[in-house]
Amino acid sequence: MSSAPLLEVRGLNAWYGESHVLHGVDLDIREGETVTLLGRNGAGKTTTLRAIMGILRRREGVIRLRGQDLLRLPLHKVAQAGIGYVPEERGIFASLNVSENLMLPPTVSEGGMSVEEIYNLFPNLHERRSSQGTKLSGGEQQMLAIARVLRTGARIILLDEPTEGLAPVIVQRIGDVLVALKKRGMTILLVEQNFRFAKKVADRFYLMEDGRMVNSFPGHELDARMDELHEVLGV
Amino acid sequence: MSTIFGIPTPALFGQVLIGLINGSFYAMLSLGLAVIFGLLRVINFAHGAQYMLGAFAAYLLLNYLGIGYWPALILAPLIVGAIAVVIERTMLSRLYGVDPLYGLLLTFGLALILEGAFRHWFGAAGQPYAAPPQLTGAVNLGFMFMPIYRGWVVIASLVICLGTWLLIEKTRLGAYLRAATENATLVQAFGVNVPLLLTLTYGLGAALAALAGVLAAPIYQVSPLMGTNLIIIVFAVVVVGGMGSILGAIVTGYVLGILEGLTKVFYPEASSIVIFVIMAIVLLVRPAGLFGREE
Numbered sequence: 319m320s321s322a323p324l325l326e327v328r329g330l331n332a333w334y335g336e337s338h339v340l341h342g343v344d345l346d347i348r349e350g351e352t353v354t355l356l357g358r359n360g361a362g363k364t365t366t367l368r369a370i371m372g373i374l375r376r377r378e379g380v381i382r383l384r385g386q387d388l389l390r391l392p393l394h395k396v397a398q399a400g401i402g403y404v405p406e407e408r409g410i411f412a413s414l415n416v417s418e419n420l421m422l423p424p425t426v427s428e429g430g431m432s433v434e435e436i437y438n439l440f441p442n443l444h445e446r447r448s449s450q451g452t453k454l455s456g457g458e459q460q461m462l463a464i465a466r467v468l469r470t471g472a473r474i475i476l477l478d479e480p481t482e483g484l485a486p487v488i489v490q491r492i493g494d495v496l497v498a499l500k501k502r503g504m505t506i507l508l509v510e511q512n513f514r515f516a517k518k519v520a521d522r523f524y525l526m527e528d529g530r531m532v533n534s535f536p537g538h539e540l541d542a543r544m545d546e547l548h549e550v551l552g553v
Numbered sequence: 554m555s556t557i558f559g560i561p562t563p564a565l566f567g568q569v570l571i572g573l574i575n576g577s578f579y580a581m582l583s584l585g586l587a588v589i590f591g592l593l594r595v596i597n598f599a600h601g602a603q604y605m606l607g608a609f610a611a612y613l614l615l616n617y618l619g620i621g622y623w624p625a626l627i628l629a630p631l632i633v634g635a636i637a638v639v640i641e642r643t644m645l646s647r648l649y650g651v652d653p654l655y656g657l658l659l660t661f662g663l664a665l666i667l668e669g670a671f672r673h674w675f676g677a678a679g680q681p682y683a684a685p686p687q688l689t690g691a692v693n694l695g696f697m698f699m700p701i702y703r704g705w706v707v708i709a710s711l712v713i714c715l716g717t718w719l720l721i722e723k724t725r726l727g728a729y730l731r732a733a734t735e736n737a738t739l740v741q742a743f744g745v746n747v748p749l750l751l752t753l754t755y756g757l758g759a760a761l762a763a764l765a766g767v768l769a770a771p772i773y774q775v776s777p778l779m780g781t782n783l784i785i786i787v788f789a790v791v792v793v794g795g796m797g798s799i800l801g802a803i804v805t806g807y808v809l810g811i812l813e814g815l816t817k818v819f820y821p822e823a824s825s826i827v828i829f830v831i832m833a834i835v836l837l838v839r840p841a842g843l844f845g846r847e848e
Contacts, residue, residue, distance in 0.1 A: 371742050372742070373738055373742055392748075393738070393741045393742055393747075394741045394742075394743075394744050394745055394746045394747060395744075396742070396744075397742060397743050397744030398744045403739075403742050403743070405739065405742075409736060409739045411731065411732045411735050411736070412735060413731040413732070413734070413735060414728055414731060414732055418728045421725070421728070422728055422729070422732055422740070422743060422745075423743035423744060423745075424743065424744045424745060426744055466743075467743075470743075470744070
């Protein structure tokens, strides 16, 4: 594991208006790795993803994808550099049907999944491809939000709380999908509150508190650190 | 002579046709306004001036360069669309994210400057612009005589409205536009160049107004104030249809045009206010407009 990181974040500070929300965040993800950000609500996990994507514009520090500086790029160039974003609110468009939602993000590089592969992975979406995007169930919308970025050829996907508010059977299904993506060599940065879900897929964890990275450890240490985590996360 | 409700049929159909012609212009203009408002959240007060510019572009192309009606149908929208692209890049784009009132004030100011400049150069009186020879004359429809040019305008406007609707509802570009209308930041985060999409949308809206202006030139005279007179009604159409609703703008444009024509037959005194009365009623009953979504 000596290779240079695919995504490298150094000393990242970010602001919402006047309020300073990220304080020198460091983060590395190597090619093919799945890394999970843990932390309480308001710890800065979603903000970290939004700052990496460039949706949050007021940032300082270093964000590099395969050595390319993302901080200077306009928002639409960040996706083109090879990042797929699955927002917490899922962002399914009501005025587009399922198929149009799926086809919306432009291809950013070769090697994305074909539409057939995606429909094989998510048969429900194929059945409902002509339905209005927001008429889908919460679980189907989450699958559509994930499926949407798999088509584009993005090398790394940022997944914000994909299991939030979903039934256990759907959570299971999304877990299977992430495992399948890992097998294909996809790099994943996951924000997740659900330990059992995260444990199944994560190679490494980062722990955030008050806009700072306070700890990081490999996935197999999760069980041993449960007491510590309960204290920090207050769960 | 046959009558309907005591009105001679030729008079009735004559007014319906005039209503349909006016409705064609209401539909084309409110369509552009709706597209621009939907994505840019800008109330484009320069829309009437852009319509006037389209008519003047056709007039100037003919009188200074000898370029006739058919090429002008393509060239005038391109010229006015290009001007609009420059306006959006240099001025309007600076106002996104601030109170929408600024966009309204900017475009209103631009309209005043454009109309003032053209009045200075050409006077307030209209300039004639002849219909192309292929479209002069009239046909007997059995129940009335219809000037061929007017029939052409109705058909052309239907094709333009249908084409724009298909572009927005059925193409990839249209999907970007609809999605960006809902959540522009996310669409841009997916890698779509949204600033460019905004620029093109403003250019397209202005080009539609200019195309309507060229179609209008042989019917109404080419005058600096032709847009001012029309735009107030068009705003009422957009409000009735529902701000930002494409289909609402088209359907409401034709329907209100015809209703206005019928009012001229049955109760002429009310014909100039009927659209505004309908607007007031719609605002009371359905504030989001007939086809609008509550936000």
